[in-house]
Amino acid sequence: MKQKKVKFLVGSLLIVSAIGYLITxxxxxxxxxxxxxxxxxxxxxxxxxxxxxxxxxxxxGSIQRDPDDYLNVNFLIEEKNASLKVSYQGVTPDMFIDGxxxxxxxxxxxxxxxxxNTLLTSCPSKYEAEKEAGKMHPGKFPEAxxxxxxxxxxxxxxxxxxx
Amino acid sequence: xxxIGEFTLLLALATALYGCVxxxxxxxxxxxxxxxxxxxxxxxxxxxxxxxxxxLWKAFLTDDFSLxxxxxxxxxxxxxxxxxxxxxxxQKGSLLFWTLLLSTYMLVVYFQNRKKNLRVVPYAMAIMLLxxxxxxxxxxxxxxxxxxxxxxxxxxxxxxxxxxxxxMVIHPPTLYLGYVGFTVPFAFAVAALISxxxxxxxxxxxxxxxxxxxxxxxxxxxxxxxxAYVELGWGGYWxxxxxxxxxxxxxxxxxxxxxxxxxxxxxxxMKVWNMSLVLLTFxxxxxxxxxxxxxxxxxxHTFDEATLxxxxxxxxxxxxxxxxxxxxxxxxxxxxxxxxDSFLSRESSFLFNNLVLLGIAFATFWGTIFPIISxxxxxxxxxxxxxxxxxxxxxxxxxxxxxIGIGPVIAWRRATFxxxxxxxxxxxxxxxxxxxxxxxxxxxxxxxxxYTYITFVLCVFVLTSMFTEFYKGTVSRMGLxxxxxxxxxxxxxxxxxxxxxxYIVHIGVVLIFAGIAGSQAYGTHTEKHLQIGxxxxxxxxxxxxxxxxxxxxxxxxxxxxxxxxxxxDGKRYWTGHxxxxxxxxxxxxxxxxxxxxxxxxxxxxxxADFREDESATIKVYVNPMVSWMxxxxxxxxxxxxxxxxxxxxxxxxxxxxxxxxxxxxxSPAQE
Numbered sequence: 077m078k079q080k081k082v083k084f085l086v087g088s089l090l091i092v093s094a095i096g097y098l099i100t101x102x103x104x105x106x107x108x109x110x111x112x113x114x115x116x117x118x119x120x121x122x123x124x125x126x127x128x129x130x131x132x133x134x135x136x137g138s139i140q141r142d143p144d145d146y147l148n149v150n151f152l153i154e155e156k157n158a159s160l161k162v163s164y165q166g167v168t169p170d171m172f173i174d175g176x177x178x179x180x181x182x183x184x185x186x187x188x189x190x191x192x193n194t195l196l197t198s199c200p201s202k203y204e205a206e207k208e209a210g211k212m213h214p215g216k217f218p219e220a221x222x223x224x225x226x227x228x229x230x231x232x233x234x235x236x237x238x239x
Numbered sequence: 240x241x242x243i244g245e246f247t248l249l250l251a252l253a254t255a256l257y258g259c260v261x262x263x264x265x266x267x268x269x270x271x272x273x274x275x276x277x278x279x280x281x282x283x284x285x286x287x288x289x290x291x292x293x294x295l296w297k298a299f300l301t302d303d304f305s306l307x308x309x310x311x312x313x314x315x316x317x318x319x320x321x322x323x324x325x326x327x328x329x330q331k332g333s334l335l336f337w338t339l340l341l342s343t344y345m346l347v348v349y350f351q352n353r354k355k356n357l358r359v360v361p362y363a364m365a366i367m368l369l370x371x372x373x374x375x376x377x378x379x380x381x382x383x384x385x386x387x388x389x390x391x392x393x394x395x396x397x398x399x400x401x402x403x404x405x406x407m408v409i410h411p412p413t414l415y416l417g418y419v420g421f422t423v424p425f426a427f428a429v430a431a432l433i434s435x436x437x438x439x440x441x442x443x444x445x446x447x448x449x450x451x452x453x454x455x456x457x458x459x460x461x462x463x464x465x466x467a468y469v470e471l472g473w474g475g476y477w478x479x480x481x482x483x484x485x486x487x488x489x490x491x492x493x494x495x496x497x498x499x500x501x502x503x504x505x506x507x508x509m510k511v512w513n514m515s516l517v518l519l520t521f522x523x524x525x526x527x528x529x530x531x532x533x534x535x536x537x538x539x540h541t542f543d544e545a546t547l548x549x550x551x552x553x554x555x556x557x558x559x560x561x562x563x564x565x566x567x568x569x570x571x572x573x574x575x576x577x578x579x580d581s582f583l584s585r586e587s588s589f590l591f592n593n594l595v596l597l598g599i600a601f602a603t604f605w606g607t608i609f610p611i612i613s614x615x616x617x618x619x620x621x622x623x624x625x626x627x628x629x630x631x632x633x634x635x636x637x638x639x640x641x642x643i644g645i646g647p648v649i650a651w652r653r654a655t656f657x658x659x660x661x662x663x664x665x666x667x668x669x670x671x672x673x674x675x676x677x678x679x680x681x682x683x684x685x686x687x688x689x690y691t692y693i694t695f696v697l698c699v700f701v702l703t704s705m706f707t708e709f710y711k712g713t714v715s716r717m718g719l720x721x722x723x724x725x726x727x728x729x730x731x732x733x734x735x736x737x738x739x740x741x742y743i744v745h746i747g748v749v750l751i752f753a754g755i756a757g758s759q760a761y762g763t764h765t766e767k768h769l770q771i772g773x774x775x776x777x778x779x780x781x782x783x784x785x786x787x788x789x790x791x792x793x794x795x796x797x798x799x800x801x802x803x804x805x806x807x808d809g810k811r812y813w814t815g816h817x818x819x820x821x822x823x824x825x826x827x828x829x830x831x832x833x834x835x836x837x838x839x840x841x842x843x844x845x846x847a848d849f850r851e852d853e854s855a856t857i858k859v860y861v862n863p864m865v866s867w868m869x870x871x872x873x874x875x876x877x878x879x880x881x882x883x884x885x886x887x888x889x890x891x892x893x894x895x896x897x898x899x900x901x902x903x904x905x906s907p908a909q910e
Binding site: 080081083084087088091092095098099101102103105106107108109110111129145146147166167168169170181 | 472473578579580582587590591594595598601602605606609610613619620621622623624626627630631634635766768819828829830845847848850854856858
């Protein structure tokens with residue numbers, strides 16, 4: 077009787093410790109610092125070269141796209157009077173707009189420019205909450221009307237496959 | 240109308256509070272008069288919440304912008320369809336919706352059980368009423384959906400375009416039905432603890448509820464994944480975001496619970512474990528709500544309201560301490576009569592399945608709260624992202640997949656070599672054959688690809704083991720009853736709904752595993768800025784940007800559509816139309832992706848951007864095997880339906896079993 081109990085206790089412990097080991101290794105291999113812009117700027121140690129996430133708001137009018145390579149974007153993010161220059165290569169999300177809150181993930185270069193691999197924006201429900209709190213972002217998004225120029229084709233019946 | 244809505248909410252709170260106290264007092268003091276009066280409260284509470292909800296719906300449908308909530312989530316031009324779903328589009332309404340579902344569940348439980356077991360049911364009703372009280376308290380005093388605007392504006396602000404999607408109508412209610420449903424087993428478990436009526440009565444009473452809630456939770460997660468996939472336009476379906484984790488963790492714990500109750504039903508073991516699991520499942524649903532509503536954990540889609548978070552946290556602590564204490568106090572009564580015999584038995588495979596499921600849940604939990612812990616302990620916020628979850632959960636998930644193949648077919652108590660051979664010869668050989676056949680075909684360059692290879696081999700193993708079960712049953716039935724193969728299969732499944740329904744669910748789960756593995760390992764994507772007429776290649780598809788079309792769809796919506804020709808082997812294969820939609824009054828466009836889905840792979844197109852010269856940035860993903868996941872989801876739904884279907888045969892079998900036990904151990908009749 078006792079023996080069986082010990083046997084199962086040992087078996088379960090083995091599984092639990094294997095999972096625990098995986099978690100520990102996973103944390104130490106993949107964890108990243110998470111700063112807001114002002115926190116990052118007030119750090120005494122240099123974090124150049126380490127991977128991290130930084131949160132801030134896009135500075136109005138700072139979004140610059142490379143005229144030759146549309147997917148190359150440079151912009152500034154700020155939080156409490158500290159700002160950070162970010163460069164990002166890729167398609168930007170719909171809600172990447174002036175004043176919008178973003179989280180960038182990447183590495184801080186020695187030149188002080190943050191090279192982002194991913195660019196995340198806040199989701200609609202949170203965005204709504206911010207608006208409710210009175211933080212309206214005027215935004216500068218291209219109005220669709222501007223593009224309705226003679227060159228554009230009029231609609232045809234469009235079959236659309238979505239799942 | 241709004242006054243009525245507000246008043247009925249208060250009335251519901253008062254009634255629920257009274258009902259809760261009266262139920263407990265009637266059960267403690269054996270007072271039938273109090274019981275009779277308490278026994279009316281669930282109906283009154285339900286009616287009040289329904290009236291209040293109707294009032295809110297009416298405000299939405301009649302464009303009553305004197306309500307702040309209606310103003311914030313609707314406007315005159317919104318489709319009626321979305322006006323109805325705006326009800327749960329924001330914080331306040333979703334709490335009311337939650338309460339509506341909870342009180343409806345409570346009402347059904349009330350009608351199902353009120354003439355039964357008078358020792359347990361009053362406590363169960365009291366617990367459910369107590370939870371209703373908590374939510375009604377929040378609604379009344381913290382997030383009242385009937386909050387007025389003194390000077391009603393002309394028009395509302397409108398629903399966020401990202402939420403104007405049919406998934407928005409389906410996904411949250413499905414998830415809520417799952418979340419809320421676990422209140423029922425939880426309430427009965429606590430009632431059993433309080434009343435010391437600790438046989439498996441509460442498990443039998445709530446078995447269907449557990450299955451139903453599990454089913455909704457599972458569907459809710461899958462619907463969420465599909466929503467993310469077709470609507471959010473980043474090519475993926477799961478990002479290990481805290482909010483997704485919040486829905487995933489209760490599903491894992493509930494799955495563990497669903498399995499371990501079988502051991503208690505059949506073998507009268509693991510009583511403490513089951514109590515802890517049902518408590519944990521409920522705690523996880525509240526914790527999930529807490530995550531989405533507190534804004535405490537950095538996520539891309541929370542409601543962001545701190546005060547509400549504290550209420551949830553307090554509620555969570557009370558539940559854990561009260562129920563934990565109760566379980567400890569009842570420990571002597573929860574002793575099992577049987578014990579585990581051998582590692583090679585169904586009992587122990589269920590135990591391991593539980594440990595593995597809880598392992599995944601814990602890893603997910605730890606990753607979700609790690610930023611908070613690290614900030615508290617080390618003063619720096621440290622986050623973990625998808626790499627962490629993948630690195631930890633994939634190996635554990637593979638162990639789980641293997642157990643799906645082992646658990647349902649291994650013998651009870653102690654498997655001998657001969658029945659191991661009988662049950663596992665075919666599946667293991669099939670697995671080995673798959674391993675050998677796939678080895679030269681499949682790339683094995685990195686860790687992901689190796690994991691995927693193992694997943695496929697295990698999938699073959701599990702599927703063979705499941706199909707062998709169906710095959711064996713069908714053949715033996717055909718021999719006995721002289722039925723056709725299809726007839727025998729159908730009758731066999733119908734006569735043993737729980738067992739074969741479960742197997743079907745497992746087949747669905749295997750397909751989901753395969754779909755995840757395939758799409759994670761072999762996906763590819765590219766993004767190009769194109770002029771009209773330019774083309775590029777991806778995975779054998781040649782994609783040509785043909786034209787840009789502007790459509791004024793409605794007064795408030797303008798669609799900009801890119802037309803992309805897809806060629807394969809020199810032949811036109813498909814025309815894709817990804818688009819961007821611009822809504823009046825919203826300063827951000829919405830990307831609508833276009834997907835060509837086949838069983839082999841999805842071709843997934845996004846119009847990322849466009850410019851005045853009609854050049855456009857197109858992002859294309861090739862996601863292999865994604866449709867396997869959705870197919871797996873439908874199979875799970877089908878299997879769950881079968882095992883949930885009311886079963887007279889099973890009821891008779893159960894009665895027989897109870898009678899036999901009573902003959903063996905004479906005891907006064909319980910019902």
